[in-house]
Amino acid sequence: MKKIFIGTFFLLFLFACNSSKQLTPRASPDIVIQNVNVIDAKNGLQTGMSVLVKGNRIDQVFKANGTKFNSTNSTIINGEGKYLIPGLWDAHVHLSFIKELTPAMFKLFLAHGITSVRDTGGQLHLVLPEREKARKDPQNTPRVMIAGPLLDGVPTVYDGSTPNNPHLGIGAGTVEEAEKNADEMLAAKVDLLKAYEMLTPEAFKTILAKGKAAGIPITGHVPLSMDVIEASNAGMSSMEHMRNLEFACAADWEELLAKRKKMLFDGQAEIGSTLRRNIHTAQRSHAVANQDAAQRTKVLKVLADNETWQVPTMSIMMAGAERFNVRPDWLESFDLLPEPVKTNWKTNAVKFAETPVTKATTAYANWFFEMVGHLKTANVDIMAGTDCPIFFLTPGYSLHEELALLVKGGLTPLEAIEAATTKPAEYFKMDKELGLIQEGMLADLLLLEANPLTDIRNTLKIDAVVRDGKLHNRAALDALKADLMAGK
Numbered sequence: 373m374k375k376i377f378i379g380t381f382f383l384l385f386l387f388a389c390n391s392s393k394q395l396t397p398r399a400s401p402d403i404v405i406q407n408v409n410v411i412d413a414k415n416g417l418q419t420g421m422s423v424l425v426k427g428n429r430i431d432q433v434f435k436a437n438g439t440k441f442n443s444t445n446s447t448i449i450n451g452e453g454k455y456l457i458p459g460l461w462d463a464h465v466h467l468s469f470i471k472e473l474t475p476a477m478f479k480l481f482l483a484h485g486i487t488s489v490r491d492t493g494g495q496l497h498l499v500l501p502e503r504e505k506a507r508k509d510p511q512n513t514p515r516v517m518i519a520g521p522l523l524d525g526v527p528t529v530y531d532g533s534t535p536n537n538p539h540l541g542i543g544a545g546t547v548e549e550a551e552k553n554a555d556e557m558l559a560a561k562v563d564l565l566k567a568y569e570m571l572t573p574e575a576f577k578t579i580l581a582k583g584k585a586a587g588i589p590i591t592g593h594v595p596l597s598m599d600v601i602e603a604s605n606a607g608m609s610s611m612e613h614m615r616n617l618e619f620a621c622a623a624d625w626e627e628l629l630a631k632r633k634k635m636l637f638d639g640q641a642e643i644g645s646t647l648r649r650n651i652h653t654a655q656r657s658h659a660v661a662n663q664d665a666a667q668r669t670k671v672l673k674v675l676a677d678n679e680t681w682q683v684p685t686m687s688i689m690m691a692g693a694e695r696f697n698v699r700p701d702w703l704e705s706f707d708l709l710p711e712p713v714k715t716n717w718k719t720n721a722v723k724f725a726e727t728p729v730t731k732a733t734t735a736y737a738n739w740f741f742e743m744v745g746h747l748k749t750a751n752v753d754i755m756a757g758t759d760c761p762i763f764f765l766t767p768g769y770s771l772h773e774e775l776a777l778l779v780k781g782g783l784t785p786l787e788a789i790e791a792a793t794t795k796p797a798e799y800f801k802m803d804k805e806l807g808l809i810q811e812g813m814l815a816d817l818l819l820l821e822a823n824p825l826t827d828i829r830n831t832l833k834i835d836a837v838v839r840d841g842k843l844h845n846r847a848a849l850d851a852l853k854a855d856l857m858a859g860k
């Protein structure tokens with residue numbers, strides 16, 4: 373009898389020790405989010421957790437068991453009924469696309485829980501200072517990774533010839549020029565390279581070799597002179613917009629490739645954007661109507677085996693079919709934009725929405741959604757990116773639309789979150805310290821008022837953002853939005 377009593381007492385003691393140990397932080401934390409539901413791509417949903425942040429790192433994560441932590445030196449947040457996810461990435465943005473918008477971009481991202489961005493095209497003299505600004509003030513800006521300009525061929529698509537084709541690209545007519553352009557980017561220490569559609573296969577492969585040697589990812593649009601399989605086998609890290617994937621999965625893909633090469637040869641004297649549009653117009657609808665399941669399986673297997681990732685950018689690609697830019701919540705998001713962008717978008721987004729959705733647009737949209745499902749089945753990695761601020765895509769706000777569109781395409785909400793958190797971290801070889809809610813990870817976090825796993829749109833119900841260890845609570849985020857609305 374006595375023995376049993378001692379045994380029970382001992383067990384209780386152990387239990388007590390264990391639970392008091394859970395409540396003893398290693399060091400005095402700066403922020404404590406207690407009794408919160410934690411969600412990340414590796415561990416899924418963990419209920420009733422406490423997350424301690426010290427400096428710019430997650431110091432401890434443990435089961436709170438309903439207990440409360442008290443400290444006068446820490447900011448304590450009651451996480452009951454709330455959901456904590458890693459800070460989000462928009463993996464396809466253009467910080468310098470609209471010059472009046474550039475100064476507001478960082479605030480727009482932060483106000484919407486976007487703690488990292490990948491700039492996929494902008495002149496060096498415009499994007500380098502933005503990256504520098506972000507590095508100097510990490511607590512109030514997103515992490516910025518830049519590609520520099522689009523490394524294109526001749527004629528060049530984004531050559532500055534029209535307002536719709538600003539000077540985002542630099543063209544190389546020869547392999548030597550392509551090499552020189554890539555060297556210029558590497559000298560500026562870009563975080564990735566972006567190869568573009570008018571490159572010759574030889575110039576494209578030269579750029580890939582340069583990026584590989586420097587140990588950075590090479591993304592881009594599959595050049596029109598090439599096939600997806602050839603571009604993937606050459607070592608492309610990722611492809612944007614699933615561009616030209618429809619050609620590769622068509623039953624007559626070889627014939628289409630031969631025709632493209634002829635159009636490129638014949639169109640040397642044309643404006644780059646015109647030539648590109650003519651080629652897309654000649655082949656896209658035909659390719660979408662002639663998809664071949666066996667060919668698609670073959671192409672997607674190559675992408676999966678080579679680890680060539682896809683950044684579908686549903687937001688821009690589906691805007692024409694889905695028309696979300698004129699939903700009341702979208703028009704309201706324009707209030708955050710500086711003039712003249714605000715007035716311009718309010719007028720032109722509505723004007724665009726009045727144009728009929730063509731059959732070709734619908735067919736391409738259907739192909740797009742289906743392809744996202746096929747990518748998932750084939751285990752091709754996906755990252756979430758929007759292409760903001762092109763085509764009325766409000767920076768920050770649009771990433772949440774991207775997540776919803778990816779879910780519509782067949783990803784689970786957790787997979788969509790993965791595409792905007794752990795995947796981009798892995799892409800930049802930062803996954804050891806970013807993208808999960810675990811001890812030692814960088815403290816970029818998003819506290820939500822509702823569960824994003826039951827409705828992905830709940831990622832917009834933001835209670836607080838932690839960026840580089842700094843807490844931006846709801847009041848601070850509202851103040852940020854008020855600044856934006858006042859044009860500050």
Ligand SMILES: [Zn+2]
Pocket residue numbers: 464465466492493759
């Ligand atoms: Zn883009």
